[in-house]
Amino acid sequence: MPLSKLPPLPVSVKVFYGVGELAAAVPASLSAFFVLYFFTTVAGLSPALAGAVLLFGRVWDAINDPLIGWLSDRTRSPLGRRYPWMLGGVLPLVISSVLLWTVPPFPGQWGVFGYYIALSIVAFAAFTAVQLPYTALAAELADDYDERTDLIGMKSAFSIGGSIVALLMAQVVFGRVADPARQYFVLGVLSASLAVVMVGLCVAGTYRRYWQVQRGRPRLAATDQPPALLPQLRSVFGNSAFRQILGLYLCGWMSVQVTAAMLPYFVAAWMGLPATHFAQMALAVQGTAIAMLWGWDWVAKRTGKRTVFLLGAPLAAIALGGLATVQPGQVGWMYTLGILAGVGVATLYMVPFAMLPDVIDLDELNTGLRREGLYFSALVFLQKLGLALALFISGQILSWTGYVASAEVQPAAALNAIRLLIGPLPALLLGVGLWFCYRYPITRDRHQQILLALTVQRQQHLAPEAPASTDPSFGEP
Numbered sequence: 001m002p003l004s005k006l007p008p009l010p011v012s013v014k015v016f017y018g019v020g021e022l023a024a025a026v027p028a029s030l031s032a033f034f035v036l037y038f039f040t041t042v043a044g045l046s047p048a049l050a051g052a053v054l055l056f057g058r059v060w061d062a063i064n065d066p067l068i069g070w071l072s073d074r075t076r077s078p079l080g081r082r083y084p085w086m087l088g089g090v091l092p093l094v095i096s097s098v099l100l101w102t103v104p105p106f107p108g109q110w111g112v113f114g115y116y117i118a119l120s121i122v123a124f125a126a127f128t129a130v131q132l133p134y135t136a137l138a139a140e141l142a143d144d145y146d147e148r149t150d151l152i153g154m155k156s157a158f159s160i161g162g163s164i165v166a167l168l169m170a171q172v173v174f175g176r177v178a179d180p181a182r183q184y185f186v187l188g189v190l191s192a193s194l195a196v197v198m199v200g201l202c203v204a205g206t207y208r209r210y211w212q213v214q215r216g217r218p219r220l221a222a223t224d225q226p227p228a229l230l231p232q233l234r235s236v237f238g239n240s241a242f243r244q245i246l247g248l249y250l251c252g253w254m255s256v257q258v259t260a261a262m263l264p265y266f267v268a269a270w271m272g273l274p275a276t277h278f279a280q281m282a283l284a285v286q287g288t289a290i291a292m293l294w295g296w297d298w299v300a301k302r303t304g305k306r307t308v309f310l311l312g313a314p315l316a317a318i319a320l321g322g323l324a325t326v327q328p329g330q331v332g333w334m335y336t337l338g339i340l341a342g343v344g345v346a347t348l349y350m351v352p353f354a355m356l357p358d359v360i361d362l363d364e365l366n367t368g369l370r371r372e373g374l375y376f377s378a379l380v381f382l383q384k385l386g387l388a389l390a391l392f393i394s395g396q397i398l399s400w401t402g403y404v405a406s407a408e409v410q411p412a413a414a415l416n417a418i419r420l421l422i423g424p425l426p427a428l429l430l431g432v433g434l435w436f437c438y439r440y441p442i443t444r445d446r447h448q449q450i451l452l453a454l455t456v457q458r459q460q461h462l463a464p465e466a467p468a469s470t471d472p473s474f475g476e477p
Contacts, residue, residue, distance in 0.1 A: 006212060009147040016205020017141060018154030023090070023198040024131040025162025026169070027097050027191045032260070033166065034184070035100075039116070042180050043103050049113045057120045061384050064125045065132065069377030070229045072133045073370070080210055081373070082133035082140065083203055089129030090199045094192040096123035101188030103181050130199060132380050136372035139357035141209050145447050146301045149354045153297045156349035160290045166191075167279055235367065236374055241359045244440040249352040250382045251433035252313065255426035256348055257390035259320055259341075262422040265398070269410045270418055272328050281338050288342025289349065296346055300354070304444050309351040309437045313430050316344025321427035324419045352379060355440065358447045365454055394421055 039050035068085070075081045100123055104115040138151045169190060177183045236242060260282070267278045300308045319341035326334045360375050403414040410418075442450075 006143060009142045009144070009150065009209070013141060013206055013209045014150055014154045016202055017137065017151055018158040019198050019205070020086075020134050020137075020202025021155050021158035021198075022162050022165070023093075023195040023202070024127065024134070025159045026166050026194055027093075027127070029163040029166035030170070030187055030191055031100075034170065034187075038101065038184050042184060043112055043116075045109055045112055045116075049109055053113065053116045053120060056117055057124050058384060060121060060124050061128065061381055064128050065377040065381040065384075066229065066233060066374060068125070068128050069132055069136070069373035069375075069380075070232060072136065072373035080140075080214065082137045083207070083210075085129050085133040086199055086203060089126050089133075090196055092122055092126035093130050093195055096126050097192040097195065098185070098188045099123075101184040128377075128380065130195070132373060132377050134199075134202065135353070135380060136376040137206065137210070138353065139360050139372045139376075140213055140370075141206060142357075143213070143361075143451060145358065145444055148357045149297055149300045149305060149350075152354035153293050153350055155353065156346070157290050157293050159349055160286045160293075160346075164283060164286055164290075167282065171279070232371065232374055236363070236371065236378070239359060239363060241362060241441050242356075242375065242378075244436045245352050245355050245359065246378060246382065247436035248309070248433045248440070249379055250386055251429045251436065252348040252352070253383055253386035254390055255316075255320070255429035255433070256345060257386050258394060258421055258429070259323075259423075259426045261390050261394045262418055265403075265418045266323070266422045269403075270328065270415055271326070271331070271334065273331065277331075281335065284335055284338040285342040285345060288339045289346040292343050292346040293350060296350060305351050305354050305358075306437055306440050306443070309347050310434065312344040312347030312351075313434050313437070314344070316341050316348070317427040317430040317434075319344065320423045320430070323423035351437075355442070358442045358450070361447065361450050361454060362442065365450055365457070368457075397421060 036050055036054070039045045039053065045053070072081055072085050075084060077084050079087075096119060099119055100116075104112055106112050106115060135155075138148065138155065142148050142151060170187060173183050173186050173190070177186055263281060264278045267273050267281060271277070296308050296312060299311070319337045322337045322340075323334070326337065356375055356379060357372075360370070360372055363375070364370055397417050397420075398414060401413040401417040402411040403417070404410065
């Protein structure tokens, strides 16, 4: 039976796929913006214990991210491989999203600390169970090089939009609810309710397309069950194209997160501006990034994914480096650089996740396995690790240079550190990311060759009597 060509990817599927990003983006953004403040100011934890909770979560992520990715790859069900995890994970995600923003009635810091440590185990696992299979779904909704870019572009738009929604939601709640503990509880309930709706819409809107693609992908491996986890991890990290994406993404994501962590300090301590300028500056960057996603998508369709990053990342690096030159009073120049940074930042959201499905195709050609969950788990983990490292590095440097939160005037060393962290360090990280991107080997033409070879293998799988392909040109780059 010949393999039928897939129909074009409908716009509705792209939108419904993108909508699913809000289920994770809004809770994650609320956590990134407010959880440290909530732990220390509302729940009463010391900064050291609050940091320990966040560090524990990242250590646990190092275990549950690859584990859930591997298990979702092995899942066989009437709903497919990813949907059971998304639907099964959403209820514990909802419960833990509410409990995370609830102050427990325990006396003393250690009781509160134990509560949040125990909650972290459930919350981070539930978050991964929803986010990781959802992210891996992009490689299972389209085979086409450009259609995958469209999917990731839509996901990126909703990811950035989720940050904006979280900020606006917090502004409304803070303005209407006076009690701090009640404020964060309401935010938890709202984000949990949104997650249920968004996951349901994503599943309903992509389900039919998912099975269209799966019917054209007979399993090429000799066994239904892939090998054990540790051998698979060694195999995955042995893929040189994948290692370039990992380097590109970690450097790019850390640069964004260091800048985001330093922005409130830069606005208040260096520029001497009210806190409202922090939200406005963040919205200027994020709003520009959303608007530019479609422009970069247009460029990608006419050149390639690597070219988009090689064009966009230098713009972000120049803009971020330029922030170190902004002097107090130069508010217009600060916002101009923020908008220019947003033009380049859009490529950091878009390119690595758009590249990864092409690497997964190459991996299937070499191994006969579809391991979307395992591959995407590495990027999802790096996304979380990048945030944790950015907060840790920023906090340590501020501490070393004598920053005092209650002081009206900061030491010169602390102010110089803020300027270093807001621009030059992220620009340097982006420079390293560009080196990884330049080494990435899968171009548009190369991917077409991989797809052609995969089609031949699938045809041979459906017709075993056909001779096996011995073309060596599609091995590991």
